[in-house]
Amino acid sequence: MSEDHKKQLEQQLWNIANTLRGKMNADEFRDYILGFIFYKYLSERMEIYADSILKPDGISYSDIDEETEEGKAYLEAIKEEALLKLGYFLKPSELFSSVAKRGNHKDVSLEEVALAADPDESYQTASNFILEDLQTILNNVQNSTMGTESEEDFDNLFEDLDLNSTKLGKTPEARNEIIAKVLGHLNKIDFKLEQTELDVLGDAYEYLIGKFASGAGKKAGEFYTPQEVSIVLAKLVTTGKNKLRSVYDPTCGSGSLLLRVAKEVKEVSSFYGQELNRTTYNLARMNMILHGVHYRKFDIKQEDTLEYPQHIDQRFEAIVANPPFSANWSASQLFMSDDRFSQYGKLAPKSKADYAFVQHMVHHLAENGSMALVLPHGALFRGGAEEHIRKYLIEEKNFLDTVIGLPANIFYGTSIPTCILVFKKCREHPEDILFIDASEHYEKVKTQNVLTQKNIDKIIDTFRERKTEDKYSYVAPLSEVEENDYNLNIPRYVDTFEEEEPVDIEAVADEIEALNQTLADNQNTIASFCNELNIKTPF
Known part of the structure; x- marks a missing residue:
């Protein structure tokens, strides 16, 4: 077709x-x-x-x-x-x-x-x-x-x-x-469902979901991740793999992220997800079925992921998520005996559940798996309990693999700058962390910033080649991250400062003097005309 x-x-x-x-x-x-x-x-x-x-x-x-x-x-x-x-x-x-x-x-x-x-x-x-x-x-x-x-x-x-x-x-x-x-x-x-090799209806369904999201304002974040961000997340967790035993999204929305991962590999054996909103949960199940995912191959649950996890004993080869930014959660002390959180010694703040989602996902990550999630930029450097958890993940576990800074205003309903964190339990490069600053690499479409195919390819190529590029990426030794007190703010590692051209003061002075002389000449000319017309000069 x-x-x-x-x-x-x-x-x-x-x-x-x-x-x-x-x-x-x-x-x-x-x-x-x-x-x-x-x-x-x-x-x-x-x-x-x-x-x-x-x-x-x-x-x-x-x-x-x-x-x-x-x-x-x-x-x-x-x-x-x-x-x-x-x-x-x-x-x-x-x-x-x-x-x-x-x-x-x-x-x-x-x-x-x-x-x-x-x-x-x-x-x-x-x-x-x-x-x-x-x-x-x-x-x-x-x-x-x-x-x-x-x-x-x-x-x-x-x-x-x-x-x-x-x-x-x-x-x-x-x-x-x-x-x-x-x-x-x-x-x-x-x-044209008889043409089983095509997923035209599935693509059209995704198109409609995206169109609805673009008109839904703040509510869009409840069910939809912009397609270009989904592509980046999917490519990050499937790098080096042709087949996946399982993929999981703890805040799956309409299920689009899970389905995007499937497009990056030949086969996904099982899809797992959890979604709080009932209407969005229904949409996710419809989306799975409509994309030809057999009912035995997906398990989508409806419940609060942090408070009532539904797949607690399972481990997944690929995990992707776009959790609600800085959401509230109970942060109950009862969670200090929960295997997802107990080893860290501290819980994420009640008013910012970002690292609670990280801890939840790390718990579910298989030893050979990769996970990538979107977080607000503040998660890179905020102090208190979040700093403690961040330090534990890097210093004690060494699970953090890559930090990617995204442009502001690429998500529906919020203009805040965001980042992607990639975690692996068995890292190919355990001695360093890759930082990518893609925050200025985008195209403006109406009021929204959009990652183009070229922008996406640059992020993924840099991730896969794990290279340092001036003003774009930097492979930071763990010792340098430690020196920065586990603050992951990207400008600490990727210098994007553009040095301005030196100013020639004498040339500027000469130019000003010439402009003053021209102004004086023009004023004299105008004054002469005013005298001839016997009218008052404007100076």
Whole structure:
């Protein structure tokens, strides 16, 4: 599939999403459109799989009569296979295409859909009533998994699609109208799921998540890491590896970082993540499934990672994270007996959980693993408990491998400068720490700073070659870090000072004298003109 077709699909989906935009904010209409796309994806996967089973019988899934004994027998057999292979089941009458066709009995433009979305406008109804059927079907997706291996992965997956929300319309008829038309327009788009080697829909889904994040302001940080930062993190932890047994993100948001890591290697055996926000947790599970990650290959949990860790006994080969910057946490003294924190002797401050996330991730890192996380720049040099933890990680454990300074204003919702810390338990270069200052290497796009491909390549090449480059990077011996009292502030190691050209005082004086003479001559000329005109001079 061409890049043009991919962009066309992304634009089509964004246009449909915008039919809801006038009624609600970005994170609200995000939940509806992404939920409907996911329902369509599940339906098409179901139909493709069922048709493959039925091929020897010479019939298609949509041909099955659900009311006959023969049809029921077919459905029972297909359901058993689908629950094992796909993790869920939908009957032919529950497929997206079937519901979309039932809901729409005339073609309506996107402009008309947007108008119909306004509950204050009167309009001629163009839809059959499908709200109750649709709600039942979405519930049936979850119910089909009960008692199976995939039950947890589909549990309450559609709970954020409130089809009775007055934000969709004041009356059931108004809500039905907009939903039916959105489904109708989505139904016209071919996701090309038969082309299994492509992940066009997955890419389009990521595109939509990014678009929603760019319009969500501060809330965007809850579910999305800018793609270029995700690429850097993914490349850092996959350097030198073609396959990963496991990848983990303790603050996984929409799951985009986990999926980005998978793009850097040939295979990831298992994905693990934890997310506090319930809506974002649902989005992460949808994102995994929609990218073709089998339900047995991912384990995403919903809970507070620091307070209630869900994978406590597991170790992971690659760990990536963009934790909430300087978040609050309990810092309860009970954690002093927790294996994640006990060996350090101190807990991260209650008002800044940055190093609590570092300690949590180090605990989960396998001996042969790599971890990379984004932190606010202050984590490099703040004192107190954070300095104590930082010193322990370097002096006692020698786990810190690389410090990378990023440009300010590259994250949605905050303009603060940030950094990436890379940790390894078995380091190839245990005698030093690499510092990279990429803070001035970016491109400004509207109000946001963006890492270009060239900027990304420079960071990764410097990391892999582990080289010192004037005004950009420096390989610091551990002794030098110790001399700096384990302060990791990058200007202590990478000198980016640009010496100014020396000023020739005599030349400047001569230039000023010449300017004064020119000014005097001009004033005399103007005064002469004023005298001729018999008017007052302006001096």
